[in-house]
Amino acid sequence: MPAPTMPWRRIAHLDMDAFYASVELLRRPELRGKPVAIGGHGEPSRRGVVTTATYEARAFGIRSGMALRRAAELCPQCVFLPVDFDEYRRYSRRFKAAIATVTDRIEDRGIDEVYIDLSAVQGIRVDGGAPVARDIQRRVLEATGLSCSIGLAPNKLLAKIASDLRKPGGVTIVDEADIPALIWPLPARRINGVGPKAELQLEELGLRTIGELAAAPLSMLVARFGANYGRWLHEAANGRDERPVVTASEPVSMSRETTFERDLHLRRDWQALAACLAELCREVAADLRRRGYAGRTIGVKARYDDFRIVTRDQTLPGATDDAAAIRRAAFECLGRVPATRRLRLLGVRVAGLARTGAGAEPPRRGAAGASTAPGASSAEPAPLAAAEQAELPLSGEGNPLAL
């Protein structure tokens, strides 16, 4: 039985070039041409990682995800700037609006990239799409002053790899016929969905490049990675991907988390942790309300000083966007986190989201019922209740943990 064939498609992947750093250079033009890294508080002496570095900084070996401290060692003259997400979001909206003047077939993939389905663009089957890609680049540049790179391919997987081949400012077409020459020599890690763990396992199988992966027996991949992921790896390495461009989606969860300047002990530093948790709950509640959502599943995430992560969550009878209800559930969850080591990070997450606006949501039960918090009733350990009280006077402005 022959698989139904996909209709002809032309998918673009657009990736902004060194996005955060480029936005910063717009307001700090005197830094142009210098090594600049964006991350954390912009101070290499404090905890944080590089989110984006200019191409000049990358020449020193600075990479995103690298500790700021390490980046400063590699390049002492590098200029460090703090992240300013509000500003990046403004530019993100602008460049996406510029693309929307060409087509509305856009899939949001975060702050600095999108997929665009160009299949219906006039004449694209003849010219391959390079002219419309150049036109999009020009519109993005005029709207923002920023450059981007675009990959054009029959699917998202190949378009994503293609956009990375000629950075910055490139337009790269990858068709099925180009796969052996352009895609197969690349490391398997370049496939979107192959991360550090999978890369390591592939290496153990002697598979380094996408071509080697494509030639590997399917049975070997399935034996190693399971039926789903194994089959997907095989398809991906051969350039096959039928995922549609998804133009609308609903959020699944909202969360807030923070890494402490110094690691905190669950009992000895309880006051500071409790104040932190309460603040995270206020923030996530504010985010929910601003965006018009409420959620049923409340959870906390803790990262120990050895980087292990534990999560605990609790599902309420009804969705809530109330800071106090979220806080009660979050404290119950934190009470179940083993106090085995010090914590370096604490987070709060609300999932199971439903829209609150425009009567889309059924009447809320329990969650807003002041004294009877669902799930936080008799199950709540007494020491926690006391500790929760104890944090209240502390919950002021600013970060009480910046010691």
Added chain:
DNA sequence: TCTGGGGTCCTAGGACCC
């Protein structure tokens, strides 16, 4: 004193229901 913050999706076991 390496290693951020905000997400999505998948897996897997147990509870519970039919």
Added chain:
DNA sequence: TCTGGGGTCCTAGGACCC
């Protein structure tokens, strides 16, 4: 009393992405 499945929800962990 034992033998069964399927389906959904809840919880925890983990890989991966931007």
